[in-house]
Amino acid sequence: MPTVNTYPQGAPCWADVQTPDVQAAKKFYAEVLGWRFEDHPTPDGRSYAMAFIGDDVVATIAPQSPMQAPGAAAQWNVYLAAEDARSIAGEAIHAGGAVQFGPEKVGDTGVMVFLDPPGGGTTGVWQAGTHRGSGRYNVPGALSWAELLTPEPQAAIGFFQHLFGHEVTEYLQEDGGTYSTLMVDGAEVAGVAHDDGPAGWQVYFGVADVPAAVGKAVAAGAEVLIAPEPADDESPGATATLKDPQGGVFSLLEV
Numbered sequence: 001m002p003t004v005n006t007y008p009q010g011a012p013c014w015a016d017v018q019t020p021d022v023q024a025a026k027k028f029y030a031e032v033l034g035w036r037f038e039d040h041p042t043p044d045g046r047s048y049a050m051a052f053i054g055d056d057v058v059a060t061i062a063p064q065s066p067m068q069a070p071g072a073a074a075q076w077n078v079y080l081a082a083e084d085a086r087s088i089a090g091e092a093i094h095a096g097g098a099v100q101f102g103p104e105k106v107g108d109t110g111v112m113v114f115l116d117p118p119g120g121g122t123t124g125v126w127q128a129g130t131h132r133g134s135g136r137y138n139v140p141g142a143l144s145w146a147e148l149l150t151p152e153p154q155a156a157i158g159f160f161q162h163l164f165g166h167e168v169t170e171y172l173q174e175d176g177g178t179y180s181t182l183m184v185d186g187a188e189v190a191g192v193a194h195d196d197g198p199a200g201w202q203v204y205f206g207v208a209d210v211p212a213a214v215g216k217a218v219a220a221g222a223e224v225l226i227a228p229e230p231a232d233d234e235s236p237g238a239t240a241t242l243k244d245p246q247g248g249v250f251s252l253l254e255v
Contacts, residue, residue: 003056003135003136004056004132004133004134004135004136004137005132006128006132006133007081007128007132007133008081008184008185008189009080009081009082009083009164009165009184010080010081010082010160010163010164010165010166010182010184010189011080011081011184011189011190012078012079012080012081012143012145012146012189012190013079013080013081013126013128013132013133013134014059014060014078014079014124014126014133014134014143015059015076015077015078015079015134015143015146015203016059016060016061016062016076016077016079017059017060017061017062017074017075017076017077017248017250018062018063018064018065018068018074018075018077019061019062019063019064019074019244019246019248020063020064020068020071020072020073020074020246021246022046022047022048022049022061022062022063024245024246025061025074025244025245025246025248026049026061027220028217028220028221028222028244028245028246029051029059029061029244031216031217031219031220032213032216032217032220032222033051033053033140033141033205033207033213034053034140034141035051035052035053035058035059035141036051036052036053037049037050037051037052037061038050038052042063044066046063047063048060048061048062048063049061049062053135053136053139053140053141053142055135056134056135056136056142057131057134057135058134058135058136058141058142058143059134059143072247073246073247073248074244074246074247074248075200075248076201076203076248076249076250077114077122077124077201078123078124078146078190078201078203079112079123079124079125079126079133080123080124080125080126080160080164080190081126081127081128081133082113082125082126082127082164083127084127085102085103085110085111085112085113085125085126085127086103086111086113086127088113088115088125088163088164089102089103089113089115089125091162091163092115092159092163094162095158095159095162095163096117096118096155096158096159096162097115097116097117097118097159098115098116099113099114099115099116100114100115100116100122101113101114102114102125106129106131107129108129108130109129109130109131110126110127110128110129110130110131111126111127111129112124112125112126112127113125115163117148117150117155117156117159117160117199118152118155118156118158118159119150119151119152119153119155119156119199120150120151120152120198120199120200121148121149121150121156121199121200121201122200122201123148123201138206138255139206139255140206140207140208140255141205141206141207142205142206143203143204143205143206144204144205144206144253144255145190145191145204145251145253146190146191146201146202146203146204147190147191147192147193147201147202147204148190148191148192148193148199148200148201148202149193149194149195149197149199149200149201149202150192150193150194150195150199151194151195151196151197151199152199153178153180153192153193153194156192156199157180157182157192160182160192164182164184166182166183166184166189167182167183167184167186168180168181168182168183169181169183169188177193177194178193178194179191179192179193180192180193202241202249202250202251203250203251204239204250204251204252204253205250205251205252205253206252206253206254206255207252207253207254207255208254208255209254210228210237210238210239210240210252210253210254211228211238211240213240213252214227214228214240214242214252217242217244217252220245221244221245222242222243222244222245223242223243224240224241224242225241225242225243225249226239226240226241226251227240228240237253237254237255238253238254239251239252239253239254240252
């Protein structure tokens with residue numbers, strides 16, 4: 001299976017989860033997505049795990065910040081590729097958002113920034129160094145889609161267009177709402193949808209069989225938030241949304 005070596009600016013390129021129990025999360029995602037792991041120490045004596053499919057790195061499982069509130073649920077983060085993360089950060093306030101963290105150089109692996117779009121929904125930005133992003137995309141076990149759920153979708157879309165130059169396609173929903181897709185070079189790379197709850201990115205991982213993967217997840221302690229739904233005009237593959245045993249919400253997409 002070919003390795004992905006580069007991502008265009010504005011495309012989701014990486015996902016990581018910050019969790020209160022790295023070892024338990026490793027066991028869970030190994031069962032559901034077939035990941036293997038390599039552990040690395042953190043400066044404070046803890047460790048994080050790089051997740052692999054074959055020889056390709058596809059995600060990180062990291063401990064929560066010591067400043068995180070006790071008992072906080074795990075949280076998945078999505079990163080958009082950037083040619084110049086510092087420039088993106090410098091434009092964030094002019095685009096109606098804010099810089100939450102960074103820019104920070106992460107050794108020789110790249111430069112990281114966290115942004116707050118208008119309406120919320122922490123968004124990672126990654127300027128690749130030696131770490132290009134997920135080594136696979138839209139295949140079983142790998143990041144396959146991402147969408148921002150926000151109470152202010154149009155403001156968020158304008159924010160991303162200002163920073164990354166996305167084109168946008170809109171799809172009318174049965175409830176009268178709109179599902180928008182961010183596009184790069186004519187290809188849809190991410191979604192934006194209205195949601196009245198707390199804003200945040202929904203990460204989708206590919207699987208060959210959604211009902212079977214949901215069964216594995218439930219057996220490993222997951223809670224089903226949205227039961228498997230078949231493919232339709234809006235989704236090219238069956239989907240389901242789950243909460244892992246540490247509270248991290250993620251979705252599955254049949255690929």
